Amino acid sequence: MSFILALDQGTSSSRSIVFDGAGRVVAQAQRELRQRFPQPGWVEHDPMEIWRSQLDTARQALAQAGIAARDVKTLGIANQRETTLLWERTTGRPIHHAIVWQDRRGEPLCAQLRARGLEALVSERTGLVVDSYFSATKIRWLLDNVPGAREAAQRGELAFGTVDTWLLWQLTGGRVHATDASNASRSMLYDIARQRWDEDLLAALDIPASLLPQVHASSHHFGDTDAALLGVSLPVCGMAGDQQAALFGQACVAPGMAKNTYGTGCFLLMHTGNRLLRSRNGLLCTAAAQPGAAAQYALEGSVFVGGAVVQWLRDGLQSIRASSEVQALAESVPDSGGVMFVPAFTGLGAPYWRADARGAILGLTRGSTAGHVARAAIESIAFQSAALLQAMSRDAQEGGGAPVSELRVDGGACVNDLLMQFQADLLGIPVLRPRVTETTALGAAYLAGLAAGVWQVLDELASQWQAERVFTPTMDRDRAQELMARWERAVRQTVAA
Numbered sequence: 001m002s003f004i005l006a007l008d009q010g011t012s013s014s015r016s017i018v019f020d021g022a023g024r025v026v027a028q029a030q031r032e033l034r035q036r037f038p039q040p041g042w043v044e045h046d047p048m049e050i051w052r053s054q055l056d057t058a059r060q061a062l063a064q065a066g067i068a069a070r071d072v073k074t075l076g077i078a079n080q081r082e083t084t085l086l087w088e089r090t091t092g093r094p095i096h097h098a099i100v101w102q103d104r105r106g107e108p109l110c111a112q113l114r115a116r117g118l119e120a121l122v123s124e125r126t127g128l129v130v131d132s133y134f135s136a137t138k139i140r141w142l143l144d145n146v147p148g149a150r151e152a153a154q155r156g157e158l159a160f161g162t163v164d165t166w167l168l169w170q171l172t173g174g175r176v177h178a179t180d181a182s183n184a185s186r187s188m189l190y191d192i193a194r195q196r197w198d199e200d201l202l203a204a205l206d207i208p209a210s211l212l213p214q215v216h217a218s219s220h221h222f223g224d225t226d227a228a229l230l231g232v233s234l235p236v237c238g239m240a241g242d243q244q245a246a247l248f249g250q251a252c253v254a255p256g257m258a259k260n261t262y263g264t265g266c267f268l269l270m271h272t273g274n275r276l277l278r279s280r281n282g283l284l285c286t287a288a289a290q291p292g293a294a295a296q297y298a299l300e301g302s303v304f305v306g307g308a309v310v311q312w313l314r315d316g317l318q319s320i321r322a323s324s325e326v327q328a329l330a331e332s333v334p335d336s337g338g339v340m341f342v343p344a345f346t347g348l349g350a351p352y353w354r355a356d357a358r359g360a361i362l363g364l365t366r367g368s369t370a371g372h373v374a375r376a377a378i379e380s381i382a383f384q385s386a387a388l389l390q391a392m393s394r395d396a397q398e399g400g401g402a403p404v405s406e407l408r409v410d411g412g413a414c415v416n417d418l419l420m421q422f423q424a425d426l427l428g429i430p431v432l433r434p435r436v437t438e439t440t441a442l443g444a445a446y447l448a449g450l451a452a453g454v455w456q457v458l459d460e461l462a463s464q465w466q467a468e469r470v471f472t473p474t475m476d477r478d479r480a481q482e483l484m485a486r487w488e489r490a491v492r493q494t495v496a497a
């Protein structure tokens with residue numbers, strides 16, 4: 001029997017899952033990760049805590065699986081993307097905490113880049129918008145603010161990595177400094193068409209190329225783990241950013257196939273095959289996980305506050321005690337009673353890109369209850385995702401393709417049936433929830449297993465995908481359009497506020 005160990009290093013936790021050759025979960029372990037907020041708008045992680053928590057969960061998962069170490073064929077990594085680390089090549093010592101993707105400290109530098117007219121170049125080369133979300137301005141901040149960092153970088157003594165690269169470095173005992181195309185594409189320094197680091201952008205940001213890892217396909221023999229760590233040396237044969245890994249784990253590997261992950265935020269990705277389809281509707285163009293030599297692409301839209309609105313109901317408003325209670329509260333009323341909730345707590349992401357927007361609850365009356373607010377909060381997750389999917393379908397159609405015809409879902413909030421049904425109703429297409437919702441880790445396992453020979457072809461993986469439940473739209477299309485129009489009006493009011 002062949003097993004695969006997948007590491008899923010996420011923003012809020014490190015997880016490790018052992019899968020069998022049929023893509024079933026055999027064992028899993030999880031450890032929370034401490035979030036550090038040293039200043040408003042800043043978010044950091046301790047690099048050693050990332051590594052140790054990940055290693056601990058890997059050991060636990062292997063122990064729980066109760067399988068012989070030699071039966072584990074390979075290891076795959078999926079990771080929170082963009083989060084930026086710099087470390088000393090000789091000692092492996094990080095020179096600073098990791099700067100997390102949510103961290104906004106690069107914004108003044110982004111404003112300078114925009115003022116210098118670099119937006120078109122960034123968009124053309126990287127498929128991204130100029131934003132501090134991506135790694136480039138985080139690297140630059142470290143070089144400018146950590147004493148001695150720029151000089152050390154110029155001497156070639158420092159290494160840059162996103163979390164995949166950092167874990168690979170640690171797993172291989174400091175022998176391998178590499179990343180994959182899907183992670184590189186989130187740096188704002190990578191030319192996604194030519195598939196190489198971009199010299200013009202490196203020069204524009206004054207970042208030395210000596211910092212950068214080698215870029216490979218996502219399914220590739222990156223190196224072998226130090227045998228002392230897991231009791232056996234495992235070949236690391238898969239790495240991808242978590243959202244691209246989830247797209248792969250959902251078997252969305254053909255143009256037009258899309259998935260939405262409902263976690264803290266929501267990440268909607270549509271595969272565009274080997275075609276670099278540039279968005280004209282406010283989405284990002286990014287490298288999809290790359291199983292072979294050919295580049296693969298996806299359109300992506302991110303919602304900053306998805307399931308986090310439920311956390312706010314719990315912690316901010318204290319109207320529920322646990323996230324799992326939200327569905328019952330929302331179902332205590334037949335509809336939102338005209339209440340519209342725009343959870344723009346940290347601005348609005350795609351397709352609006354309004355960093356200045358702030359949250360609002362609109363349409364309150366004397367009859368409004370906590371149930372109406374909870375229902376509006378749940379609906380806001382679906383409204384934001386629907387706006388992304390509509391933009392995506394427009395991009396697909398303008399590019400000569402078909403609109404998205406079904407949506408695969410995953411993430412912590414996809415357990416909410418009310419949310420999933422409302423999503424299907426708004427979109428007018430089926431929403432498919434898979435049996436294995438650990439799609440991020442599964443994607444990493446698939447990528448590793450393909451390179452290690454556990455599976456031979458993509459079709460084998462696609463046939464493993466099974467729906468646990470299909471949510472079919474039941475809402476009248478006129479009603480759905482009317483609701484979307486009300487949502488867009490609410491967004492406009494939020495932006496103006």
Ligand SMILES: Nc1ncnc2c1ncn2[C@@H]1O[C@H](COP(=O)(O)OP(=O)(O)O)[C@@H](O)[C@H]1O
Pocket residue numbers: 010011012013262263264265306307308309310311323324325326327411412413415416
């Ligand atoms: N029953 C539920 N209904 C709606 N949202 C939920 C429910 N259960 C959990 N969530 C939300 O799901 C999110 C956690 O999902 P997860 O995929 O673990 O997130 P992440 O990977 O971003 O840490 C939280 O924001 C939580 O509020």
Ligand SMILES: O=P(O)(O)OC[C@H](O)CO
Pocket residue numbers: 009010011012079080081082101241242243263264265
């Ligand atoms: O760690 P997650 O699952 O919240 O994902 C974070 C994304 O990769 C950020 O781009």
